[in-house]
Amino acid sequence: AADAKRNLSDALDDLLSLEKPDVRKARRERAMRAFAALVDEATRKAPAPEAAAPKAPEIKVETPAAQSAAASPVEALRHKFGDPSFEGFPSIVQARKFMLENGFKPVEGLPENKQIEEAIEHAIVLAARDIAAIGTRKGNPSEAFDHLVRLYEKQPRLGSRTSTSVSEQAYSTPAPLAYVASQLAGIDKNKIVVEPTAGNAMLLIEADPKKARVNELNATRADALVAQGFNPSRADATLESTFADSKGKADVVIANPPFGAVREGGESKTFRVPGLNTTAIDYAIALNALE
Numbered sequence: 381a382a383d384a385k386r387n388l389s390d391a392l393d394d395l396l397s398l399e400k401p402d403v404r405k406a407r408r409e410r411a412m413r414a415f416a417a418l419v420d421e422a423t424r425k426a427p428a429p430e431a432a433a434p435k436a437p438e439i440k441v442e443t444p445a446a447q448s449a450a451a452s453p454v455e456a457l458r459h460k461f462g463d464p465s466f467e468g469f470p471s472i473v474q475a476r477k478f479m480l481e482n483g484f485k486p487v488e489g490l491p492e493n494k495q496i497e498e499a500i501e502h503a504i505v506l507a508a509r510d511i512a513a514i515g516t517r518k519g520n521p522s523e524a525f526d527h528l529v530r531l532y533e534k535q536p537r538l539g540s541r542t543s544t545s546v547s548e549q550a551y552s553t554p555a556p557l558a559y560v561a562s563q564l565a566g567i568d569k570n571k572i573v574v575e576p577t578a579g580n581a582m583l584l585i586e587a588d589p590k591k592a593r594v595n596e597l598n599a600t601r602a603d604a605l606v607a608q609g610f611n612p613s614r615a616d617a618t619l620e621s622t623f624a625d626s627k628g629k630a631d632v633v634i635a636n637p638p639f640g641a642v643r644e645g646g647e648s649k650t651f652r653v654p655g656l657n658t659t660a661i662d663y664a665i666a667l668n669a670l671e
Contacts (some may be wrong), residue, residue, distance in 0.1 A: 387572060393421075394640035400435070401425055401557055406539055409413055411532055428670035438548075451664070452482075452483065453478075453479045453480075453483050453484040453499060453501075453503075454480040454499050454502050454503045454506070454607075455498075455506075456478075456482040456483075457475075457479065457482070458501060458503045458506040458507050458510070459506035459629060461503065461534060461535070462510055466534065467534065468533065468534035468535065468536070469535075469536045471536060471537075472497070472536040472537055472538070472621050474536075475496075475500055475536040475542075476493065476496045476497075479496050479499055479500065481498070484496060484499055489538065495600070497538045498600050498601065498604070500535070500536065500538060500582070501538060501552055501580050501605045502516065502580050502607070503583075504531065504555065504582075504586065505536050505555075505580045505581055505582050505608075506608070507531055507602075508531060508555040508558070508559070508582065508584040508585045509586075509608075510528045511524055511528055511531060512524055512528075512559060512562070512585045512586050514584065515527075515639075516526075516568070521563055523671060524559065525556055525559055525560070528555045528556045528559050529556050531552055531555055532555050532556055538552070542671070546664050552579055552580065552636075552638075553579075553582045553583055553636045554582075554583055555582060555585070557587065558582040558583045558585060559586075561583060561612075562583060562584075562585060562586045562587075562634070563632050565632045566631075566632065567586045567587050567634065568586060568587075569586070569587070569588040569591075569633055570588075570591075571587065571588075571591070571631040571632050572586045572591050572592070572593065572629060572630050572631045572632070573591070573592045573593070573630065573631065573632045573634060574592075574593045574623065574630040574633045574634075574669050575587075575592060575593070575594045575595070575633075575634055575635055575666070576595050576617040576618055576622070576623065576633075576635050576637065576666075576669040577595065577596065577597075577636065577637045577638065577665060578594040578595060578596045578601070578610070578612060579598075579601050580601050580604045580605070580637075581594070581598060581605055581608055581610065583605070583634050583635070583636060584602075584634075585608075589608055589610040589611075590609065592610055592612075592627075593623070593629075593630065594610050594612045594613070595612060595613045595614070595615055595617050595622055595623075596612045596613075596614060597614060597615070597616065597617070599614070599666075604616050611655065617637065617664075617665045617668065617669070618651050618653075618661060618664040618665055618668065619668065620653065620654065620668050620671060623669055623671065633666070633668060633669045633670055635665065635669060637661065637662045637665040637666065638661050638665070639661065639662045640660060640661065640662070641659045641660065641661070642659075642661050649661075651663070651664035652671070653667045654668075654671050656668070
């Protein structure tokens with residue numbers, strides 16, 4: 381309205397420039413009063429702006445890491461992700477720098493960036509577990525999901541790939557989707573859960589590590605599972621023997637396994653599982669775990 385008023389005033393000066401001064405002044409004042417009346421009428425008729433939907437209060441996660449954030453770079457990042465004032469890293473470069481500044485020490489002989497990103501994902505899993513626990517305690521999974529979306533928005537893009545991670549199809553489940561899958565599967569601290577390709581345990585953020593039967597072939601991720609209290613096997617999940625000791629003892633099987641065919645010698649490898657031969661590795665892993 382203020383801009384329109386200024387424009388109208390300028391236009392009137394141009395239009396009335398040839399009028400006698402007293403006539404020009406009267407017409408100008410009349411036009412401005414009419415404009416003010418129109419603005420006032422429009423303001424009265426305009427609908428009141430809708431109230432914004434109340435935003436769920438940020439969850440401030442208080443964990444043991446909050447008291448000793450410097451205990452390890454993973455715990456330091458877990459605590460940072462739990463801080464409502466933290467809006468995320470501008471890029472993966474700043475996230476890697478944070479880990480190194482907080483004491484992360486890469487192992488020689490392995491790609492440094494990939495090692496750091498695995499540690500970052502470990503911290504994200506821990507932060508997601510904290511949020512899921514608060515959601516369970518408050519009986520509000522919807523609020524927990526919203527906060528997991530915010531956690532996902534804070535995390536940097538973990539894009540480093542190695543020949544090993546590509547061959548193992550080590551692609552992780554985003555925290556919000558993992559939580560939805562966990563909720564749909566009915567996972568809680570009382571359930572015995574089997575996870576044949578556990579990774580860093582994102583699909584197990586609501587499970588009790590002591591009651592979960594997990595398997596992970598990758599050594600770095602298996603170590604992260606141990607750090608969270610799991611006792612992983614480190615076997616080939618396509619083999620029936622990997623889950624032999626879990627028969628009849630599980631309430632839930634959940635997994636995000638590698639998918640599709642595995643090429644060997646120019647041909648698709650055939651996996652033999654009870655009652656079926658298949659070239660799809662995800663079928664083999666899922667059926668063995670379910671067996």
